Amino acid sequence: MNLRRDVRAGGTVLAALVVLGAILGWLWAVLAPSTLALVLRDGSVAELPTESYHLFDDVALFALMGLGAGLVTGAAAWVWRTRRGTTVLLLVVLGSALSALVARSVGLLAVPEGPAAAAVGSILALPPTLGTWMVLVAQPLGAAFAYTTAVAFSGDDNLGAGPARQAEPQGHSTVGASGAGSLHEGPPGFSSGSAER
Known part of the structure; x- marks a missing residue:
């Protein structure tokens, strides 16, 4: 049952990262600047200065x-x-690598294509x-x-995995109350009067 739940959770994480990669690729295609180039006589293009x-x-x-x-x-x-631990770290790293690959593929497909032919001396906008x-x-x-930094600053041996712990109310410790009373008690048959003698 736990294995099935882990597989389902891992599949959900990978699917979310693939979608994230597609969104990043599309945003890059929209935001990345084009390069202006001059069409030469032989049909080749030369980038303009500073382009x-x-x-x-x-x-x-x-x-970035x-x-x-x-x-x-x-x-x-x-x-x-x-789900904290080494398995989640590997899942996140591998899923992020897959997400980056998807972003690159989608981004290069989403950029507008340059014109197939242009007149000599014209300026073209080459796709990113x-x-x-x-x-x-x-x-x-x-x-x-990000994940390993959080691990480094975690003070728990199990990395704080599981549900969040609730703080115990103050002043309800039975150990402290019984311990305080035992400090004033002696062994059986012992009384404060006998100690004074």
Whole structure:
């Protein structure tokens, strides 16, 4: 029964991260800047001066969005008290890596395509690109950092897993009351009068 519940919970987490990745990819396609280029006589294109900086902007925007999503994912997984531990950490990291892969795929598919042909000397807006696969590391790295930081600051041996503990009311400790009375009691047959003799 516990195994079925764990599998169901893991599937829910993975599905949520896949949806998150699709949303991140679409947002990146909308927000990432295009690169302006000049059409040359041979049909090739040359980027205008300073436009090459947008190639870095595209990568940086994707990485920062993934890092932010990973931090939120790791923090949300820590709030899930009943499932804290190594299994949840691995699930969150692997799920975030899958989410980043989905974001990259959706983002590159959602960007508008450039014109198939253009006149010589015209200016084209080249779609944003992601030139490196290293951008996929940011989201799982953020998730792992957020979760392990919460683990490091946890003072419980079981990481506080399970339902939240309720504080015990003050002044109702039976041990303290009985202990206080036993301090004034002696062994059987002993009385305060006999001690004074």
